[in-house]
Amino acid sequence: MTKKIAVLPGDGIGTEIVAEAVKVLDAIGEKHNVSFEYEYGLIGGAAIDEVGVPLPDKTLELCKNSDAVLLGAVGGPKWDDLPVHLRPEGAALLGLRKNLGLYANIRPAKIYPALVDGSTLKKNVIEGVDLVCIRELTGGLYFGERKREKTETGERAYDTMVYTTEEIERIARLGFETAMKRNKRLTSVDKHNVLESSRLWRDVVNEVAKDYPEVELEHMYVDNCAMQLVRWPKQFDVIVTENMFGDILTDQASMLSGSIGMLPSASVGGEVALYEPAHGSAPDIAGQQKANPLATILSVAMMLKYSFNLQSAAEEIEIAVEKVLNGEYRTADLMEEGKKEATTSQIGDLVVEQL
Numbered sequence: 205m206t207k208k209i210a211v212l213p214g215d216g217i218g219t220e221i222v223a224e225a226v227k228v229l230d231a232i233g234e235k236h237n238v239s240f241e242y243e244y245g246l247i248g249g250a251a252i253d254e255v256g257v258p259l260p261d262k263t264l265e266l267c268k269n270s271d272a273v274l275l276g277a278v279g280g281p282k283w284d285d286l287p288v289h290l291r292p293e294g295a296a297l298l299g300l301r302k303n304l305g306l307y308a309n310i311r312p313a314k315i316y317p318a319l320v321d322g323s324t325l326k327k328n329v330i331e332g333v334d335l336v337c338i339r340e341l342t343g344g345l346y347f348g349e350r351k352r353e354k355t356e357t358g359e360r361a362y363d364t365m366v367y368t369t370e371e372i373e374r375i376a377r378l379g380f381e382t383a384m385k386r387n388k389r390l391t392s393v394d395k396h397n398v399l400e401s402s403r404l405w406r407d408v409v410n411e412v413a414k415d416y417p418e419v420e421l422e423h424m425y426v427d428n429c430a431m432q433l434v435r436w437p438k439q440f441d442v443i444v445t446e447n448m449f450g451d452i453l454t455d456q457a458s459m460l461s462g463s464i465g466m467l468p469s470a471s472v473g474g475e476v477a478l479y480e481p482a483h484g485s486a487p488d489i490a491g492q493q494k495a496n497p498l499a500t501i502l503s504v505a506m507m508l509k510y511s512f513n514l515q516s517a518a519e520e521i522e523i524a525v526e527k528v529l530n531g532e533y534r535t536a537d538l539m540e541e542g543k544k545e546a547t548t549s550q551i552g553d554l555v556v557e558q559l
């Protein structure tokens with residue numbers, strides 16, 4: 205079996221973390237008789253510098269003609285002051301998600317036993333945490349109408365949160381399907397007490413729930429959810445929520461897995477899925493081999509599972525990561541007393557060794 209992967213390293217630490225994920229893919233491919241063919245594409249600031257736009261047509265074509273997409277990260281201070289249509293985050297990342305029809309972002313947060321003591325949260329709170337957040341990715345506040353205009357006294361600006369029945373239904377369904385494969389508990393997060401779009405959200409989720417009588421459904425306000433995630437995160441199995449709420453809650457949930465450098469993600473819903481760490485390009489540590497590559501490595505495990513149906517290969521990567529964390533080496537974000545600091549590429553090598 206041969207699989208073609210579009211590789212988009214992007215900016216900042218993107219190049220370094222993607223290199224480690226590719227190493228791991230090569231190793232697992234050899235073990236499972238799959239050969240991965242990589243074609244590299246430009247995205248984000250790197251693309252602006254080379255060809256003047258953050259999401260070149262060529263990159264989009266490459267993604268559409270591949271079996272899966274692996275992305276590092278985009279953005280950095282160098283491109284922060286560009287006009288909106290050139291900003292790496294909006295134009296490149298959001299453009300790519302929208303163009304590929306990736307309406308669902310799956311972000312699992314689970315704590316590895318070896319990281320329990322290193323967390324900023326108490327051991328009894330995070331021990332055993334294992335949840336998945338399903339974030340709507342192509343609608344809501346990120347894609348609604350927006351404007352900034354001059355007024356007599358200054359300026360006014362607005363963004364709008366828009367959802368249709370269809371958009372809510374398909375993401376809700378994925379939430380229920382995911383819950384069915386896990387512990388059959390789904391928390392739908394909204395702001396039903398204030399927002400009209402949340403009232404539609406809740407109605408549609410309740411409709412879809414009729415098709416999944418085995419799933420225990422709970423509705424939760426987003427502010428309460430933010431609080432519950434740090435108070436008692438073990439109550440959650442699957443969370444489904446709007447784009448912006450999901451963006452915020454998943455950064456918060458990442459700390460339940462020890463570090464934002466541990467949170468992988470899969471964006472699905474179109475013909476080709478996209479795999480990327482949930483974190484950004486970390487320009488402050490770029491090029492220094494300090495970044496944690498594990499979120500990206502765990503993202504390729506998700507690729508094997510969701511795009512190629514290679515369950516056991518995916519699990520082998522997860523086990524290899526766990527073994528590395530049980531050992532003595534860590535990247536800076538996970539440092540604890542008694543551990544030795546390792547570079548990005550050393551961690552990648554250690555994962556490969558464990559395979």
Ligand code: IPM
Nearest residue numbers: 279293294297298451482484
């Ligand atoms: C994420 C990121 C992106 C988002 C940014 C870089 C546009 O924060 O994937 O969570 O907000 O979706």
Ligand code: MG
Nearest residue numbers: 451452455482
């Ligand atoms: Mg985010």
